Structure formats: structure tokens, C-alpha cells
Amino acid sequence: MHSRPSRPSEPTVAEADAWAYVLVRRQLLHAAVRTPFGQWLVQDQRDGPVRVLAGPADVVALAATIQQRTRSTRPESR
Template sequence: MNSRPPRSSEPTSAEASAWADVLVRWRLLHAAVLTPTGQWLVQDHPYGPVRVLLGPADLVALAATIQHHTRTMRPEIR
């Protein structure tokens, strides 16, 4: 597996919003809401607990974790 170089900058609010939209649209999260303070409220399932993420970096890190989990759990197609 190729290793990716580290980020050169912190994720922006726009990048986090785009990832939140994708995660909810693909039903990988039930909800992701940006608060006026810049925190994110995320919920995996409709009646599950709401988690508070401190900012865009945390939401992008969650997206990376979900993406990694999704890619490693599917059967290899070759």
C-alpha cells in the first residue's frame, strides 16, 4: 500500500463541510452539523449518541477513518 505524504496545511471548514456532506449522502453517518462555534455534531445512527468534534481537522480525520474502514472491510476484487 502506498503511503501518503503528510498534509501541508490544516483542513479548512469548507473541506470539512464537503466531507460531512459526502458521509451523510452515502449514509456512512446519519448526521453531521456544524455549530456556530466551529464544532461538529455527528451521529452514526438515528438514535445513537451525538459526538462533538472540535473542528474541521477532527471531522476530516473521522472521514479518513471511515474511508479506511470501508476499504479494508470490502473483499478484494482482482
């Protein structure tokens, strides 16, 4: 397993926005919406529950988790 380098700073709102857009566009999430209070509402599936994420760091962490899951479930291409 590869160790992930530490981040020099906390994720920004712009970074979280970009990740949310990509996750929804690639259909890895059904919806991701930033609230005026800085929280995020995310929904994995159309009829699934809505989760509340506290801020940009949680969105980026979710993106990392989804990336790890998709990488570990796809067949290796050689």
C-alpha cells in the same frame, strides 16, 4: 501499508463541509452538523449518541477513519 503524505496545511471549513456532506449522503453517518462555534455534531446512527468534534481537522480525520474501515472490510475486486 501505504504511508499517507503529510498535509501542507490544516483542513478548511469548506473541506470539512464537503466531507460531512459525502459521509451523510453515502449513509456512512446519520448526521453531521457544524455549529456556529466551529464544532461539529456527528451521529453514526439515528438512535446513537451525538459526538462533538472540535473542528475541521477532526471531521477530516473521521472521514479518513471511515474510508480506511470501508476499504478494509470490502472484498477485493480483481
